Each structure stands twice: as C-alpha cells, then as structure tokens.
Amino acid sequence: MAGPRICVTLHSYGGELIPRRMTREEVLKDISEIDGVEAIELIANMHFSEWPNPRIMTWKHYKKLINDLGLKVGCYSEYMDTEILAFRSATLDEQVEMIQECIARAHLMGADVLRIEQPPRSRDDFMRGGDESDWHGAGPYVLSSQVGRQTLERIVPTCEEYGVRVCFEMHAPTNPKWYLDFMKHVDKKWIGLCPDFSTWATKQPAYSGWGWGTLEDFRQCIPYSFHVHAKCLSFDEKGEEPAIPFGPLITALKEAGYPGYISAEFAGWYVVDYDCRKTTRSAVALIKKYL
Numbered sequence: 001m002a003g004p005r006i007c008v009t010l011h012s013y014g015g016e017l018i019p020r021r022m023t024r025e026e027v028l029k030d031i032s033e034i035d036g037v038e039a040i041e042l043i044a045n046m047h048f049s050e051w052p053n054p055r056i057m058t059w060k061h062y063k064k065l066i067n068d069l070g071l072k073v074g075c076y077s078e079y080m081d082t083e084i085l086a087f088r089s090a091t092l093d094e095q096v097e098m099i100q101e102c103i104a105r106a107h108l109m110g111a112d113v114l115r116i117e118q119p120p121r122s123r124d125d126f127m128r129g130g131d132e133s134d135w136h137g138a139g140p141y142v143l144s145s146q147v148g149r150q151t152l153e154r155i156v157p158t159c160e161e162y163g164v165r166v167c168f169e170m171h172a173p174t175n176p177k178w179y180l181d182f183m184k185h186v187d188k189k190w191i192g193l194c195p196d197f198s199t200w201a202t203k204q205p206a207y208s209g210w211g212w213g214t215l216e217d218f219r220q221c222i223p224y225s226f227h228v229h230a231k232c233l234s235f236d237e238k239g240e241e242p243a244i245p246f247g248p249l250i251t252a253l254k255e256a257g258y259p260g261y262i263s264a265e266f267a268g269w270y271v272v273d274y275d276c277r278k279t280t281r282s283a284v285a286l287i288k289k290y291l
Helices: 010-017 024-032 056-068 092-108 123-129 135-144 146-153 156-162 176-185 215-224 246-256 276-290
Strands: 005-009 039-043 072-078 113-116 165-170 191-195 227-232 261-266
Touching: 005 010, 005 072, 005 276, 010 024, 010 039, 010 261, 010 276, 024 056, 024 276, 039 261, 056 072, 056 092, 072 092, 072 261, 092 113, 092 146, 092 156, 092 165, 165 176, 176 191, 176 215, 191 215, 215 246, 227 246, 227 276, 246 276, 261 276
Parallel strands: 005 039, 005 261, 039 072, 072 113, 113 165, 165 191, 191 227, 227 261
Antiparallel strands: none
C-alpha cells in the first residue's frame, strides 16, 4: 500500500500573503521548489481575493498555474458561511446546498478531497452546548445530532457525482472520541475526518487550545482520515515542534499505511512575524524526518 504523501497548505504563507509581501503566484512557485512536495491545499475563503464570488477565469488561472508548476490540489478547503444573514443562521437545507456547491468547486480545482470545518448543525445543537460561539461545548451535540447525520446523507449523491470525498476537521480543543462515535453513523466511503495535530498537543501552544487526544485515539482515527493537517507553531534548536509529538503521529500514519496527503501547516505567523518560506520548509523537513 502506498504511504503518506506531502503537500503544503497556502495557510502556511499567511504571514506573507496577508501583508502582501508575496502574491499567490509567488507562493505557489515557492512551494513547487520544495523538495518532496507534490501538492497544495488551498482555502478558498482566504486565498481567492474575489471571495465569495470569484470569477471562473480566476479559478482557471490558478488551476493552470498549479498544473504548470507540476503540482496538484491535494485538498480543497472552505469555511462554511452559515452566518451570512444578521437575523438568523443558515438552515440545514441551506447548509446542504452550501456543501454541494463546495463539492462542485473542489472538483473544478481538480481535488478529490474537500475539507470543511464541521458537520451541518442546527441552532438547537449550539444551544444544547451552551454559548453559541463555544464550539468546544457544542461539539458533542453537533456530532451526535441525528438531524446533522441525516443531513449528511443528502450530500452523498453529490460526492458520487463528482468523485469528491468530504472530511471534517478535528482541531483543538475538540475531543477525538466525539468524532470516532460520529463516524459509526455515516457513509465512510464519502464522509471522513481531517485530524489536525493541534488536537494532540502535549503543551499549551502559543495561540491554540490544548489537545485532548491520545496516540491511541489518533490511531483509531486514521482509517477514517482523508487528509491530515500537520500543524506546527514553532521549532526548537533540533527542528522539532516542542508542543506537538510529530514523531509518534507521523510514525502512526506510516505504520497504518495511510495513503493520503499530510499537509504541512505552519501557523506560528499568527503571533510572530516569521519568514514563512523558511518555516514552511522547516515544517516539511520535520514531516520527512519521520516518513
């Protein structure tokens, strides 16, 4: 079985893109020059300047550039805009339509994996969990919601039509056990997970929440995982991420024969003005060290 492959998320270059020190074209070219990287992950809401209404010609431009650079789109990501209206949240029917549109856009970019941050949920899911903004508290109710699971069944025909699998991100401070239970009730061919290494942080990172996960939880998540975010926030003098156990996590993916992409995601630029070209290469080097 093929082993893990490496891609780089454009999110790693946020410290260059947001202040416009680099263009998207320059970032893509820089990624193409990193040894061992064969694909990119892009987040449409962040990386298309015309969002939420990017022009088709813009999409074609970036797709051609990515292909010309010898890269692939290993994962297409979106954040669902469920709070567009000031007076109410998006209904479940509207969220289904949003995900269906996301699937079509992923296909347009040549990706066969779509990452969105969380499953469809109703306002009741949030209110059971406490404050509406508290994803940590609402998490168990969102993932156990029968309504949410039935809603996901409605996107499977669109997944089949476009050949795109949908995965939901497991990011600190959510508990992996919620997601493992959630996976018992969905179509695992088309619906899966995107574990983010922040969930397995062993120390309090610079800006993220604590990890809840154990290594055994991670191993149990691997068979359901379509994509993985190798989150890192800083590096010590040995090139290791001091808050996240890269060695055991990457080794677990390798031993399980995980065939998908591991996305190098350096997010330390949130708190320190790093040169993202250098830190992205450090993130890739750390993944390669354990592959």
